[in-house]
Amino acid sequence: MQIINFAFFVLPESSRGGRAVRQAYHTANASGLCTGAGIWRDTGFMSLVTFSNVGLRYSTGPEILHDLSFSLQKGSFHFLTGASGAGKTSLLKLLYLGKRPTRGLINMFGKDVTAMPREQLPAMRRQIGTVFQDFRLLGHLSAFDNVALPMRIAGVGEEHTRRNVTELLKWVGLGDKMEAKPPTLSGGEQQRVAIARAVIARPKLLVADEPTGNIDPEIGIKILYLFEELNKHGTTIIIATHDDDIIRRFGHPQMRLENGTLIMPPQSQKAA
Numbered sequence: 001m002q003i004i005n006f007a008f009f010v011l012p013e014s015s016r017g018g019r020a021v022r023q024a025y026h027t028a029n030a031s032g033l034c035t036g037a038g039i040w041r042d043t044g045f046m047s048l049v050t051f052s053n054v055g056l057r058y059s060t061g062p063e064i065l066h067d068l069s070f071s072l073q074k075g076s077f078h079f080l081t082g083a084s085g086a087g088k089t090s091l092l093k094l095l096y097l098g099k100r101p102t103r104g105l106i107n108m109f110g111k112d113v114t115a116m117p118r119e120q121l122p123a124m125r126r127q128i129g130t131v132f133q134d135f136r137l138l139g140h141l142s143a144f145d146n147v148a149l150p151m152r153i154a155g156v157g158e159e160h161t162r163r164n165v166t167e168l169l170k171w172v173g174l175g176d177k178m179e180a181k182p183p184t185l186s187g188g189e190q191q192r193v194a195i196a197r198a199v200i201a202r203p204k205l206l207v208a209d210e211p212t213g214n215i216d217p218e219i220g221i222k223i224l225y226l227f228e229e230l231n232k233h234g235t236t237i238i239i240a241t242h243d244d245d246i247i248r249r250f251g252h253p254q255m256r257l258e259n260g261t262l263i264m265p266p267q268s269q270k271a272a
């Protein structure tokens with residue numbers, strides 16, 4: 001299996017806190033510094049995201065997520081599992097700042113996002129790559145322009161953008177579909193465009209909702225290698241998935257939701 005090695009994934013250490021942070025993270029796990037939900041200690045600079053007693057309800061309905069307390073350490077990679085309706089998509093919504101919790105606190109990248117003024121949220125969201133279950137591609141733009149969008153928003157030069165987008169789209173097997181508009185693509189092809197768009201700008205956090213749901217198993221594995229490569233270069237990753245083969249093969253720790261609460265939070269799993 002060819003492992004992707006984009007030039008644009010190779011960043012100076014200083015721009016992403018990569019090796020030093022990952023080393024600190026592994027040391028912390030090995031020493032049991034991170035403890036279970038509810039009684040966890042804030043591990044300070046190593047936490048990219050911290051939830052404290054978070055709950056969520058949709059309008060006046062029942063609380064569908066409750067008592068979520070956990071931290072995602074910088075450079076970690078988790079699978080989010082749980083039966084249909086357990087709350088995976090809702091938890092991811094909180095993580096990509098698509099919704100605010102109804103109670104509790106969320107700290108992301110060192111900032112309290114629950115109290116953050118609405119106008120500051122887009123800048124936070126630009127640091128998060130999201131693969132939505134329903135893709136949410138812009139139908140009037142080509143596959144190329146959909147993937148290029150985060151780089152253009154970030155002000156990256158056009159030549160650099162063109163090179164990287166072309167390389168990534170070829171790598172996900174869409175080299176001959178770059179000018180196609182999403183409505184003319186299959187579900188699996190749209191999913192790969194959505195994945196490319198989520199990773200192209202090297203986000204701090206990648207949140208993916210069943211990203212291999214519509215694609216061939218072989219391409220699904222290739223996509224997971226792409227995520228691993230991104231993770232090696234510093235991106236913290238959380239993927240909701242039902243795919244037992246992927247979970248077994250890649251072996252990243254699981255966060256498991258049951259009836260709206262985490263029965264396997266990240267730290268307790270890592271300590272196991």
Ligand SMILES: Nc1ncnc2c1ncn2[C@@H]1O[C@H](COP(=O)(O)OP(=O)(O)O)[C@@H](O)[C@H]1O
Nearest residue numbers: 058061064082083084085086087088089090091
């Ligand atoms: N927009 C919504 N409005 C009201 N209820 C919702 C909404 N989205 C999800 N729910 C409910 O929240 C619960 C968790 O759903 P979801 O987060 O989609 O779970 P999963 O992704 O694990 O299948 C379900 O009971 C679902 O019906």
Ligand SMILES: [Mg+2]
Nearest residue numbers: 088089090133
């Ligand atoms: Mg879901």
